[in-house]
Amino acid sequence: MEPVCRHGNHCCLAGGDHIHRIAKIHYQRSHDRSRKRLNTLRAVRSTALIFSMKKLITLFLLTSILIGCTPATPTTLPPTPEPDPAQEATAAPETEPAAWWRDAVFYEIFVRSFQDSDGDGIGDFNGIVQRLDYIQELGANALWLMPIHPSPSYHGYDVLNYYAVNPEYGTMDDFRKLLTEAHERGIRVIIDLVLNHTSSQHPFFVDANRDVNSPYRDWYIWSNETGNYWHQGNGGNYYGFFWGGMPDLNYRNPEVTAQMEEVTRYWLEDIGVDGFRIDAAKHLIEEGAKIENTEATHEWFKEFYTFYKSIEPDAYTVGEVYGAGAFLATKYAGQTDHIFNFELASGFVNSVAGESNTGINGAWAFTLKDISNGNYATFLTNHDQNRVISVLNGNEQKAKLAAVLLLTSPGTPFIYYGEEIGMQGRKPDEDIRLPMQWNADVNAGFTTGTPWRMPDASYTQVNVAAQEKDPGSLLNLYRMLTRLRAEHPVLRDGNLTVLETGNSGVYAILRHSDSEDVLILINLKGTPIFEYSLGLPDAILADGTHTVTSLLDTTQANNLNITGGMFTGYRPLAELHPYQAYIFKLK
Ligand SMILES: [Ca+2]
Ligand SMILES: [Ca+2]
Structure with a gap:
């Protein structure tokens, strides 16, 4: 067999038993490490709260000066309860992990477009490090990074190597530095995990397609069928739900599951991310004509949940089940920690767009019927949808109302980068993922070189620097709302x-x-x-x-x-x- 693996020992054809054995050995070490990390995060969180309080007072004063009235006395923060060290040390591993994500405000970042640090026109890990202060001031305490792996596409959802980072974004050391710097600020980091498919240029698929007797042949799905989702390969057609460049993996083959569990272990344990956003979760396993949310998919995620919690009890996953509401969230309970509540997101945005409470009240009726405890992720729009202010026809007042709906609601909120300053964008996809608008300088302060794609022309007016100076800006409203959410637990749970x-x-x-x-x-x-x-x-x-x-x-x-x-x-x-x-x- 010609070796196709160029990625070191992570890509071995190890069976499930081998992988599980590794997982068990690592369990206790991982747990100790997790405790240490959590204690650091808690200590930092107290500092962050004090910092937030100071900023809040400043904001109150600024707002009051602007509207010409006496400042209200800011409410006093209750003391942050400190963890009891004795209790921490003796806590049994079986103890339910603290659900840090219930108090989180996530910020979704497209790395390529956020901040370029070296002038090559492409955003990178070091650029994010430069902007961690900004993220902290926004009140986000968790990041979701869109795919960071090597990929032939600009977006990265077709992965070439699950054990490496995209060299355009930096080195693995750069990524580790980002993790360390973020964790020191009490900011958790999750990354996109693309389970459903690989790139058609991934060595596994290249080998599978080259030779019908390849050991990787059965890692993908082959048939003589034609039509939707089937693409011509060597010696048969292969299944690729999204397009031919993204062949679906065959999760009926235990070797595939073992491989992806090893990927999961690697990022949680060896690198230290805090969890994953699971891309295209509902498409994992097909059952004949049924290709979404199948029983086999649910069964797979049940096992996956047990696996990643055994590696890292504090690890968080949020599944992309496109279009899902609370009903489907109940179906993924015990399989992912959360799924995104798309039904609620539509309710938020449609109610503001249509100036009527019908949409949002309807979404609440469904959500409250199925999940009354807020155990889901919320958002307004993400990287697959027209940006919210564009849906609202550029109306900044409406964008403010949408922000209030999102950040005063139950669930764990996700803010899509740029949403907090009202960045515009309509499809094609590249135009809803444009460079972040930091200031009115050339290229919006995103890069000193030639940007991979030009920023939206609105950047001379709509940018972070201008909104930081304006107490009535959308950005300052987002900051105030995240602080209210931090101060008033009732807004979270x-x-x-x-x-x-x-x-x-x-x-x-x-x-x-x-x-x-x-x-x-x-x-x-x-x-x-x-x-x-x-x-x-x-x-x-x-x-x-x-x-x-x-x-x-x-x-x-x-x-x-x-x-x-x-x-x-x-x-x-x-x-x-x-x-x-x-x-x-x-x-
Ligand atoms: Ca760069
Ligand atoms: Ca699939």
Whole structure:
């Protein structure tokens, strides 16, 4: 057999037993390492909170100066509970891992477009390191890096080598440095894991296609079938759901599973990433005509979950199940930690675009019916969709409302790079993945060389530097919202009740926990609203009179009277301003 492996001992044709044995040996070491890492992260998080507090006070002052009124006294942060070292040391490995992702705000980065550090026009790992302060100030404490492996494409979703990094993005040492620097700031890092397919130029496929007797032949799916998804190969047609350049792997072959588990172990254990975004999760295993979310796919992910948790109990996966809502999230429970709630994302964006609460209230009805605990990932748009401000026809006020919807909702929010400054972009895909707009200098501050693709022309107006100076900017709203989310646990994991509003242009929810109640109220329309009235149909609040104070500014709303745990006919303000969001704390 001619060796096709050029990647060292990770690419051996080891069977599942071998891989599992390695996994068990590494388990305890990995667990100790994980504890140490977590303690570092916790220590850093306390520092980050203090830092955030200072920034918040500054922001309050700036906002108040701008609107010409007395600054409200910022609320005092509760002390951060410190982990008990004795308890940490004796905690049994079987203890449920702390679900760090429940408190995370993720930032999705397309490495090629974020920041070029060496003038070759291509974003890189060192560029991200240069921008970690920016990411931290945004309030993101986790990163999702789109594919970082060598690939013939600009986007990287067709992988050539799962054990290496794309040399255009830097060296493995550069990547390790990014991990270290991020972890020192309390920022976790997950990477895209492309399981469903390889590149057609991957050595496995090249060998499989060259020779029908190749040991890799059965790693892919061959047939005499023609038509959709079938592509002409040597000695038969091969299955590639997305296109011929991305042949699907055959997960009915245990060697394929063993190989991808070794890839998973390598990145978690040898390199130290914090988890994965699983690309095209629903397409993993086909069952005849059924090619999405099959039973075999669910069974595979069940085993995969056990495997990666045995390597690293704190590892997080989020599955891309394109188009999924909460119902499918329940189907992937115990198989991935989260899937993205596309149904909710559409609800957020469509309600703001259509200026009506119908879309979002409908999405909440489905989501709350299936998952009431917020165990899913949320977002507005991602790298496969037109950018949110373009969907909103460039309306920055609407983009602000979308940000409020995302960051005051349950679930773990993901912000797509540039969304926080209102970067525009419509398909083709390259144009929704353009260079980050840092400033008004040549090439938007992205590179000193020739960018791999020109930034959007809007960068002279729409950029980070300009928005940092403007207290009323979209960027500063994102910063304020992530800080509110950090300060008020109820915004992360409190219950959510959709309120009656008596007006389809008014969206109102109550976030409720044993310790705190927050009311979010939004006028989705471009005109003032006077005719509305809020009602809480469930008996969940304490009886009596509550004061209602804005968490965004100095607005004081009318008191709220609760009888029998509920209320009707409540009007916090006589007038709701056009495209205005209010976040009120009840006391
Ligand atoms: Ca570069
Ligand atoms: Ca597949």
